[in-house]
Amino acid sequence: NAGVTQTPKFQVLKTGQSMTLQCAQDMNHEYMSWYRQDPGMGLRLIHYSVGAGITDQGEVPNGYNVSRSTTEDFPLRLLSAAPSQTSVYFCASSSGLAGNEQFFGPGTRLTVL
Amino acid sequence: QKEVEQDPGPLSVPEGAIVSLNCTYSNSAFQYFMWYRQYSRKGPELLMYTYSSGNKEDGRFTAQVDKSSKYISLFIRDSQPSDSATYLCAVNDYKLSFGAGTTVTVRA
Numbered sequence: 001n002a003g004v005t006q007t008p009k010f011q012v013l014k015t016g017q018s019m020t021l022q023c024a025q026d027m028n029h030e031y032m033s034w035y036r037q038d039p040g041m042g043l044r045l046i047h048y049s050v051g052a053g054i055t056d057q058g059e060v061p062n063g064y065n066v067s068r069s070t071t072e073d074f075p076l077r078l079l080s081a082a083p084s085q086t087s088v089y090f091c092a093s094s095s096g097l098a099g100n101e102q103f104f105g106p107g108t109r110l111t112v113l
Numbered sequence: 114q115k116e117v118e119q120d121p122g123p124l125s126v127p128e129g130a131i132v133s134l135n136c137t138y139s140n141s142a143f144q145y146f147m148w149y150r151q152y153s154r155k156g157p158e159l160l161m162y163t164y165s166s167g168n169k170e171d172g173r174f175t176a177q178v179d180k181s182s183k184y185i186s187l188f189i190r191d192s193q194p195s196d197s198a199t200y201l202c203a204v205n206d207y208k209l210s211f212g213a214g215t216t217v218t219v220r221a
Binding site for chain 1: 117119121144145147154155156157158159162164201205206207208209210211212213214
């Protein structure tokens with residue numbers, strides 16, 4: 001099993017550009033989520049999904065879109081990148097919501113100039 | 114108010130020392146408490162998991178939950194340089210809420 005994979009590993013964008021961060025898991029997990037990690041602020045939930053076709057907002061959803069067309073994939077779209085979106089982005093998956101271990105991908109380091 | 118508060122440190126200790134990490138949380142309804150370990154430039158990995166109150170021990174690691182004071186602790190005994198990492202506490206209902214993380218350096 002590859003677990004949770006994320007692409008790209010690094011990305012530099014200019015303000016106003018759009019892009020999609022890819023996330024895939026091969027563990028047949030229903031629950032997937034996206035976090036951003038900033039110094040001193042821990043991991044903050046952006047969006048999450050409890051299954052194909054079902055998504056919901058987390059703590060910091062503004063400026064991001066998600067969709068879940070398959071169990072395996074959960075892409076995160078930046079609509080119009082801003083310097084405030086410079087961060088490390090982690091995708092995670094788990095077999096359930098409460099009390100289940102979340103498995104994290106290796107992260108995408110994004111810089112917005 | 115953040116759901117979980119954690120002192121970001123950093124914390125530097127000599128090899129063999131006991132490392133003590135703490136968090137407080139705001140919602141008394143939380144039942145699941147976790148500690149994740151994150152090495153530099155890697156994703157977090159689950160280290161310890163506790164349901165409700167009490168202690169849980171795994172080798173050199175002990176996790177404690179005191180629901181009466183809404184306090185979570187992680188202790189690392191006989192710390193090793195390989196324990197150098199960022200440790201994040203988390204509480205879980207339908208989603209995970211993380212503390213800011215404490216960066217620990219164990220000096221050889």
